[in-house]
Amino acid sequence: MGLLANTVSLCQFQVLGDLPSADPSSWVGEALAAHGFVPIDQGPEELSIGWVEIDDSKSSAFAEPQSYERDHYLCFALRRDQRRVPARLLRAHFEQAQADFLAANPGMQRVNKQKKEELKEAVRGQLLSRTLPEPAMFDAVWDTRRGLLSFTSLSPKVIELFENLFKQSFAELRLVALHPFSRAEQVLPEEQRPALTSANQAGSSTVLDLIKDNQWLGQDFFLWLTYQTMNAASTYKVNQSTGPALAEEGFVAYLNDRLTLVGGSEQGVQKVTVAGPQDQFKEVRTALRSGKQITEAVLYLEQQEHLWKLNLKGESFHFASFKAPAVKLERDNRANADHEKVAIFYERMHVVEGGLQLFDSLYSSFLALRLSAEWGPTLSAIEAWLEAGEQPA
Numbered sequence: 089m090g091l092l093a094n095t096v097s098l099c100q101f102q103v104l105g106d107l108p109s110a111d112p113s114s115w116v117g118e119a120l121a122a123h124g125f126v127p128i129d130q131g132p133e134e135l136s137i138g139w140v141e142i143d144d145s146k147s148s149a150f151a152e153p154q155s156y157e158r159d160h161y162l163c164f165a166l167r168r169d170q171r172r173v174p175a176r177l178l179r180a181h182f183e184q185a186q187a188d189f190l191a192a193n194p195g196m197q198r199v200n201k202q203k204k205e206e207l208k209e210a211v212r213g214q215l216l217s218r219t220l221p222e223p224a225m226f227d228a229v230w231d232t233r234r235g236l237l238s239f240t241s242l243s244p245k246v247i248e249l250f251e252n253l254f255k256q257s258f259a260e261l262r263l264v265a266l267h268p269f270s271r272a273e274q275v276l277p278e279e280q281r282p283a284l285t286s287a288n289q290a291g292s293s294t295v296l297d298l299i300k301d302n303q304w305l306g307q308d309f310f311l312w313l314t315y316q317t318m319n320a321a322s323t324y325k326v327n328q329s330t331g332p333a334l335a336e337e338g339f340v341a342y343l344n345d346r347l348t349l350v351g352g353s354e355q356g357v358q359k360v361t362v363a364g365p366q367d368q369f370k371e372v373r374t375a376l377r378s379g380k381q382i383t384e385a386v387l388y389l390e391q392q393e394h395l396w397k398l399n400l401k402g403e404s405f406h407f408a409s410f411k412a413p414a415v416k417l418e419r420d421n422r423a424n425a426d427h428e429k430v431a432i433f434y435e436r437m438h439v440v441e442g443g444l445q446l447f448d449s450l451y452s453s454f455l456a457l458r459l460s461a462e463w464g465p466t467l468s469a470i471e472a473w474l475e476a477g478e479q480p481a
Contacts, residue, residue: 091227095410105262134171141156162232166253309451317343340389389447398411
């Protein structure tokens, strides 16, 4: 789903390095165009990957700054066209090709291994040439003020394609995934960061280690928020400046609808999904008491009449099915369609960044507690609440 859809999945990266001081806009446009998408509709190629303009999936020229530049945002899309041959179809044609080969060579009892490979490749090539490529587009928005890039896919394969193409296009820059620990470093005030450093359980500074060894961040965040949802007003204050909301404005945050818990046992890893509106979180509490941890949950953020909803991945802090307040494109004035697209982009970024600001404020509030001496009593209260679930009503 594209960025302008009311529901979108997002992962985020920090862009390390500086744009050139002399004409950065042209530099970006040239880099994108140099690795632009090349169509394969008329050829036999199986795969083509490259950049296209966010408002025109057929154009990879990036000739004009307005095609990719929106104030301090740089906007472009990854396009991947791929031909696919269904396995059943390939198998049927391959078997027929072997039968035809044996019929043409009556002295042979079977097709040898080398010939099989040749026939299979030939059949696959013929079928590919008769198959139209399937296009897929994934939007990217780069906030150059914050050095923050948002990408609209959570597929590990697509993310890897994006990272590799970005590295090829912008060799001077580097993408670093924004995961729970790195996000904590961003949202915490300077005076609280030493406590985060002390709590860091990673054996190295690599992204994989920081994610794998600090899964407690997402697990404890979910545990705390589950408790807050059931035992408190679950109201919070905006404490992050990067967004449209003003400091100290109030908002509500809670979990509901769907939670996924994972835990180990003698039989191996067990996964439990609790779906549907939650009343007392009885199933969730039972799973937590048995040692399972919440790894994924639907999070709601409310501020006045506005509502954001997202499926949060606890290990990576990827935002799946991130639904923000609706933004609609006016269709009445077709003569100003281009201006309407630009206007809708800014409105869309306003509501998306509003939701992210609330999430970061919520996460910062959790971290302030988790990294303080107050976490011990809070954890004891949470454990008592979980145990109380065993008592008969």
